[in-house]
Amino acid sequence: xxxxxxxxxxxxxxxxxxxxxxxxxxxxxxxxxxxxxxxxxxxxxxxxxxxxxxxxxxxxxxxxxxxxxxxxxxxxxxxxxxxxxxxxxxxxxxxxxxxxxxxxxxxxxxxx
Amino acid sequence: xxxxxxxxxxxxxxxxxxxxxxxxxxxxxxxxxxxxxxxxxxxxxxxxxxxxxxxxxxxxxxxxxxxxxxxxxxxxxxxxxxxxxxxxxxxxxxxxxxxxxxxxxxxxxxxxxxx
Numbered sequence: 001x002x003x004x005x006x007x008x009x010x011x012x013x014x015x016x017x018x019x020x021x022x023x024x025x026x027x028x029x030x031x032x033x034x035x036x037x038x039x040x041x042x043x044x045x046x047x048x049x050x051x052x053x054x055x056x057x058x059x060x061x062x063x064x065x066x067x068x069x070x071x072x073x074x075x076x077x078x079x080x081x082x083x084x085x086x087x088x089x090x091x092x093x094x095x096x097x098x099x100x101x102x103x104x105x106x107x108x109x110x111x112x
Numbered sequence: 113x114x115x116x117x118x119x120x121x122x123x124x125x126x127x128x129x130x131x132x133x134x135x136x137x138x139x140x141x142x143x144x145x146x147x148x149x150x151x152x153x154x155x156x157x158x159x160x161x162x163x164x165x166x167x168x169x170x171x172x173x174x175x176x177x178x179x180x181x182x183x184x185x186x187x188x189x190x191x192x193x194x195x196x197x198x199x200x201x202x203x204x205x206x207x208x209x210x211x212x213x214x215x216x217x218x219x220x221x222x223x224x225x226x227x
Contacts, residue, residue, distance in 0.1 A: 031212035042116075042203050042218035043155065050212050088155065092212055099145065099168060100216060102155040 003027070004089055004103035012109040016078050021106040023089035024071040032072045033100065034063055035088040043088055079110045114138040116219035118204050124225045125194055133189045133222045135204030144187045145205040145216065146179065148172070155203065161187065162210070194226045 005024045013019055023032065031050045035043035047056050049065035049072060056063045060083075062075040076083055086107050090100040117136045125131050137144050146158040159169040161179055178190045187206075191198055201223050207216040 033215065035218075040201075040221070040223070042118075042221045045215055045217060048213065048215050090155070099157040099160055099170075100147075101157070102147075104154045 004091060004101060006087075006089055006103035006106050008106060009104065010107050010109075012111065013079055015080060015110055015112050018075065018077050019079055019108070020073055020075045021087055021108070022071065022073050023091075023103055025091070026070065027091075028069050028094050029091035030069070030094055032065055032069075032089060032091040034072070034074055035090060037086040037088055037105070039086075043090075076108075079108075081110045081112045084108055084110050114217075116204055116206055116217055118202075118219035118222050120222060121220065122223045122225070124227060127196055127226055128193050131191050131194055131224065133191075133202050133204075133224070135187045135189070135219055136185050137187055137204065137206030138217060139185070141206035141208050141217075143167075143207045143210050143214075143216075144179075144181070145207075146189045147203045147205060147218075148200040149203065149221075150197075150200045158189070158202075160210075167210075191224075194224075196226050199224055199226045 007022045033048045034046040037043045047063045052067045052069045054065045060077045064073050086105045088105045090102045119134045144161040147155050149155045157170050159173045160167045176192045180188050201221045203221045204219045205216045207214045
């Protein structure tokens with residue numbers, strides 16, 4: 001069973017600060033996706049990373065896939081209150097044709 | 113923008129009753145999924161469906177659960193005899209393919225409460 005460990009579990013920061021959250025595993029993944037989930041809603045896809053070492057940017061969000069495809073990070077620059085939410089990583093196993101496995105998420109709160 | 117839609121948004125049912133959760137996946141998608149999220153816990157895979165049959169299912173998806181694509185647009189999850197522990201958010205998702213690059217898009221979810 002593949003496990004995705006996300007850290008920190010909770011993070012509360014002031015508007016304008018930078019932050020990084022992590023998604024780690026001992027397993028190799030064919031791809032990894034980051035989602036954001038608001039209370040009572042479904043996960044909304046932010047990005048998919050596939051290649052080891054890959055870096056993708058989405059405005060103030062920077063996503064990186066580890067070289068060994070076992071871990072990933074999400075860095076937010078100059079956080080805003082609108083960034084508040086639950087950030088989930090989800091990954092597919094080595095064959096790629098497996099269902100997504102989710103981490104428990106990092107709950108981010110950005111205070112104005 | 114195309115989206116996955118789920119109905120109802122909330123469902124309250126008595127223990128032992130049958131419930132059907134409905135989903136309309138994105139129209140050109142071929143793979144369909146159900147996930148659930150018990151309050152405060154992580155999103156868990158239940159079942160995937162392709163070419164009118166189940167392609168994979170988890171340990172959670174026991175004989176009480178079934179899925180169906182009754183027509184060209186709907187994808188349903190049926191729980192035959194609900195238990196208290198079935199209370200959760202149920203998310204439907206769809207994707208065009210199943211390879212690593214393929215992205216899954218999730219619906220807003222149905223909150224099922226079993227009393």
